[in-house]
Amino acid sequence: MQFIDGIGQFAPKTERDRSEWAKLSAFVAQEPKAFDRDPKTSHVTGSAFVLSADRNSVLLTHHAKLDRWLQLGGHCDGIADARFVAQKEAYEESGLSRISLVSPDVFDVDIHHIPETPKECAHLHYDVRFLFQAEAGALAVSEESHALAWVPLDALEHYTDARSVLVVRDKIRQG
Structure with missing residues (x-):
C-alpha cells in the first residue's frame, strides 16, 4: 500500500x-x-464509480459539456480530500440519498488531458477514483448532465469506448 496526503492509500x-x-x-x-x-x-479531481446495490451495474452520467458517458466526479476546488470530493460529487450529480464506500482505498488513478477552451489553457486532470455502492434514493439528473443510466458492467462498451471508464469493469473482474 502506498499513501499520498489528501489522496489516500x-x-x-x-x-x-x-x-x-x-x-x-x-x-x-x-x-x-x-x-x-x-x-x-493542472489539478487533482475526484471521481466516483457508483455500483448498483447488486454490484452488477455502474452509474454513468451523460456529461453535458463533454457529450460523453462518464463516471460521476469533479474538481476539488481547494478541498484537499479527493475521497470526500468524489463522494460529494456523486451525491450532487446522482440524486441518490445514500451511498457507501466499497473500500476507503483509491480504486483507480487516471491522468488525462483537458484541451484548451476560451476560459482555460490546456491542462491535466489527475483523477483519483473511488468505488461506491448505491444504497438508497431515486436518480435525479443535475444541470451538468443530459442523462443518468445504470449500465450493466458487461454492457459498458455500448455506452463508451473510453479506457478510463472501462477500467471499472476490468478491475472488478480481476477482484
Whole structure:
C-alpha cells in the first residue's frame, strides 16, 4: 500500500497503476495548488464509480459539456480530500440519498488531458477514483448532465469506448 496526503492509500496492481500513481505522487509533492482549480495549472479531481446495490451495474452520467458517458466526479476546488470530493460529487450529480464506500482505498488513478477552451489553457486532470455502492434514493439528473443510466458492467462498451471508464469493469473482474 502506498499513501499520498489528501489522496489516500492505493495498492497498484499493474504497470499502468504504478505509472499513474508515481505521476500523481510527484505532481502533488511539487504543485502547491494541486487541489485548487487554477485555470493555469493542472489539478487533482475526484471521481466516483457508483455500483448498483447488486454490484452488477455502474452509474454513468451523460456529461453535458463533454457529450460523453462518464463516471460521476469533479474538481476539488481547494478541498484537499479527493475521497470526500468524489463522494460529494456523486451525491450532487446522482440524486441518490445514500451511498457507501466499497473500500476507503483509491480504486483507480487516471491522468488525462483537458484541451484548451476560451476560459482555460490546456491542462491535466489527475483523477483519483473511488468505488461506491448505491444504497438508497431515486436518480435525479443535475444541470451538468443530459442523462443518468445504470449500465450493466458487461454492457459498458455500448455506452463508451473510453479506457478510463472501462477500467471499472476490468478491475472488478480481476477482484
